[in-house]
Structures are given as C-alpha cells and as structure tokens.
Amino acid sequence: xxxxxxxxxxxxxxxxxxxxxxVPGKVQLIEKYRRCGFSKVWFASAFKGxxxxxxxxxxxxxxxxxxxxxxxxxxxxxxDVLEGIALTGWQRYxxxxxxxxxxxxxxxxxxxxxxxLKNGGYSEKIKENVENLLGMPNLEIDxxxx
Numbered sequence: 001x002x003x004x005x006x007x008x009x010x011x012x013x014x015x016x017x018x019x020x021x022x023v024p025g026k027v028q029l030i031e032k033y034r035r036c037g038f039s040k041v042w043f044a045s046a047f048k049g050x051x052x053x054x055x056x057x058x059x060x061x062x063x064x065x066x067x068x069x070x071x072x073x074x075x076x077x078x079x080d081v082l083e084g085i086a087l088t089g090w091q092r093y094x095x096x097x098x099x100x101x102x103x104x105x106x107x108x109x110x111x112x113x114x115x116x117l118k119n120g121g122y123s124e125k126i127k128e129n130v131e132n133l134l135g136m137p138n139l140e141i142d143x144x145x146x
Contacts, residue, residue, distance in 0.1 A: 001036045001037070002035075002036045002037040007036055007037030007038045007039070008037070010038075011038065011040045011041060011042055011083055012033055012038055012041050012042070013041070013042040013043070013044050013086060014026060014029060014030070014041060014042070014043055014044065015044040016043075016044070016045070016066075016069075016070075017044075017045065017046040017050035017051075017066055017088075018066065018069075019062055019065040019066055019069065020069070021066070021069035021070065021072075021073065023069065023072045023073050023076060024076075026073045027073060027076045027077055030073075030077050030078075030081055034078070034081065039080075039081070040081060040082070040083040041081055041082065041083065042082075042083050042084055042085070042086055043070050043073065043074070043082065043084075043085045043086070044085070044086045044088055045063075045066050045067055045070050045085060045086070045087055045088065045113070046063060046066060046087070046088045046089065046090065047063050047087055047088070047089050047106060047109045047110045047112075047113040047114075048063065048089045048090065048101040048103075048106035048109055048110070049088070049089055049090030049091060049092075049100055049101045049106075050063075050066075050088070050090055051101075052100070053093045053097055053098075053100065054098065054100060055100045055101050056100065056101065056102075056105070057101065057105055057144045058101050058105055058106040058108070058109045058144075059109075059142075059143075059144060060108060060109040060112050060139070060140070060141050060142075061141045061142040063109050063112070063113050064109075064112050064113060064116055064122060064141060067087075067113050067116045067117055067122075068116060068121065068122060070085060070117075071116070071117070071120060071121065085117060087110075087113060087114065087117070089101075089103070089106060089110065107134070108130070108134060108136065108139060111130045111133060111134055112126075112127075112130055112139070112141070115129060115130055127139055127141070
C-alpha cells in the first residue's frame with residue numbers, strides 16, 4: 001500500500017456509530033494506517049439515523065455516547081493524526097428504505113453532539129447551554145424527546 005502512492009492521495013475515514021467502540025482497536029488501526037504512509041485519518045460518527053431502519057425519533061444518549069467514544073480514540077492517538085470528524089446524519093439505510101429520523105426531530109441530538117465534540121466532553125453545564133441555545137427547558141438525553 002505504501003509503495004502504491006495511495007497514502008499521498010487520500011485520507012482514510014474510520015466509521016463507527018456504536019456506543020461501545022473498541023478504543024484500543026481503533027488506535028491500533030490508526031497506527032497501521034500510519035505505518036502504511038497515511039499521515040492523517042478522519043473519524044465518522046453519527047448524530048441521527050444509525051440506530052434502526054425504521055427509527056422515527058432520535059435517542060440523543062446513544063449518539064452522545066458515540067461522540068464520547070470517538071473523543072477517547074482521539075485522546076489516545078498521536079496528536080497530529082486526526083484531520084477531522086465527519087458527524088453524519090443518515091436519512092435512510094438504503095435507497096429502498098423509508099426515511100428515518102427526519103432532521104427536525106434530530107436537531108437536539110445534533111446540538112448535543114456538536115457541543116460535546118467542541119468541548120471535548122459533556123457535562124451538566126454543556127446540557128444547560130444546549131437547552132438555552134434551543135429554547136428547551138428540559139433536554140432528555142436517555143429517553144425519547146416528547
């Protein structure tokens with residue numbers, strides 16, 4: 001791979017939308033990419049659309065935990081390797097599936113995930129900030145928003 005010249009042309013993206021990312025495994029994968037000549041990698045997380053083909057509401061806690069897992073991977077990786085995080089929001093699982101988790105119901109999840117990534121974690125203060133930004137008095141993280 002390193003002899004092919006590909007590492008000078010592209011940057012790999014590592015995708016994982018789960019709440020229990022194999023952090024040591026991802027760090028090891030990044031090291032493998034670096035040994036092949038890739039100087040930068042991207043991570044891909046999700047703020048919606050990754051928990052079920054017919055999901056209609058967004059469970060914020062799932063996506064928040066996914067961001068926090070990626071932050072752990074980033075903190076255990078070499079400082080100069082991460083180019084960025086693509087925060088995805090899938091609308092459907094494939095072209096033949098119905099739409100899932102439309103953007104309006106996922107805006108609170110997007111706000112929480114962006115704030116967690118921006119601040120390097122999540123706290124009660126960040127939750128209050130998101131509530132104020134969205135004009136929501138009680139942001140529900142671990143249950144579906146009503």
